[in-house]
Amino acid sequence: MTTTGASDVPPRSQAARRQTITEYVLEHSTATAAELAELTGVSLMTVHRDLDELARLGVLRKFRGGVSALPSSVFESSLDYRMGVNRAEKEAVAAAAAELVEPGMSIILDDSTTALALARLLVDAAPLTVVTNARRVEEVFAGVPQTRLIGLGGEYSHTHDSFLGVPCVAAIEALSVDMVLVSTSAVDAHTTYHQEQDVVLVKRAMLAAGSRKVLLMDASKTRRTALHRLCPVEEFDHLVVDDGVDRRLLAELRERTDVRVAKTAGARS
Numbered sequence: 001m002t003t004t005g006a007s008d009v010p011p012r013s014q015a016a017r018r019q020t021i022t023e024y025v026l027e028h029s030t031a032t033a034a035e036l037a038e039l040t041g042v043s044l045m046t047v048h049r050d051l052d053e054l055a056r057l058g059v060l061r062k063f064r065g066g067v068s069a070l071p072s073s074v075f076e077s078s079l080d081y082r083m084g085v086n087r088a089e090k091e092a093v094a095a096a097a098a099e100l101v102e103p104g105m106s107i108i109l110d111d112s113t114t115a116l117a118l119a120r121l122l123v124d125a126a127p128l129t130v131v132t133n134a135r136r137v138e139e140v141f142a143g144v145p146q147t148r149l150i151g152l153g154g155e156y157s158h159t160h161d162s163f164l165g166v167p168c169v170a171a172i173e174a175l176s177v178d179m180v181l182v183s184t185s186a187v188d189a190h191t192t193y194h195q196e197q198d199v200v201l202v203k204r205a206m207l208a209a210g211s212r213k214v215l216l217m218d219a220s221k222t223r224r225t226a227l228h229r230l231c232p233v234e235e236f237d238h239l240v241v242d243d244g245v246d247r248r249l250l251a252e253l254r255e256r257t258d259v260r261v262a263k264t265a266g267a268r269s
Contacts, residue, residue, distance in 0.1 A: 089218035131177060243261050
């Protein structure tokens with residue numbers, strides 16, 4: 001039996017190799033440098049250079065001996081990773097949130113994957129005015145008839161594929177909209193959280209700009225905390241969650257705001 005080693009793997013371009021590494025780690029959640037060297041057919045030194053660059057871009061996160069795509073209480077995972085997890089739950093939450101949006105409204109959508117799922121459902125809800133800092137949300141509405149699209153500029157974040165920073169906050173503070181729909185990375189019975197200060201500042205500005213505030217959360221983000229406090233749950237007019245949220249937590253949340261539970265596909269009646 002012949003064993004295929006790194007020397008037997010055909011060479012590939014740097015970009016293709018890094019894409020292969022990213023896809024492998026996203027699929028397996030974690031990987032060692034040795035695994036990735038075997039996978040790509042390059043030296044450990046080359047793999048470490050690739051991982052350094054991918055970590056710099058916020059695509060993956062390095063730890064001693066390997067790399068991870070998993071979120072933590074301090075760092076959020078990349079957008080591409082987040083788009084691939086809990087998709088059914090996010091789509092259910094987005095569908096329930098879409099019922100809150102009426103034609104003629106002005107709305108803000110943040111750079112969350114749940115807001116992106118919602119954006120795709122609102123294409124036919126025109127006329128709308130849509131404000132967003134998310135590049136992919138902008139792509140959804142670009143060229144849609146009777147939709148006024150306002151893109152928020154700022155410093156581009158590779159991790160979030162969106163715009164953040166002081167210029168973004170300043171642009172939001174000049175606006176006033178009917179409804180703000182945002183998600184965040186963690187919530188407990190009392191408070192919402194996010195790992196990154198820049199993201200928190202932008203979301204706070206968005207919430208301050210809206211007459212009604214809607215929080216979109218799938219069950220995986222509940223009963224968790226992160227490094228930075230965003231705001232208390234009661235500051236939201238509505239909380240939309242999926243049916244995987246613990247009943248006891250739902251009862252606690254309902255003491256603080258209006259909670260709407262979205263039924264995921266395949267859930268029992």
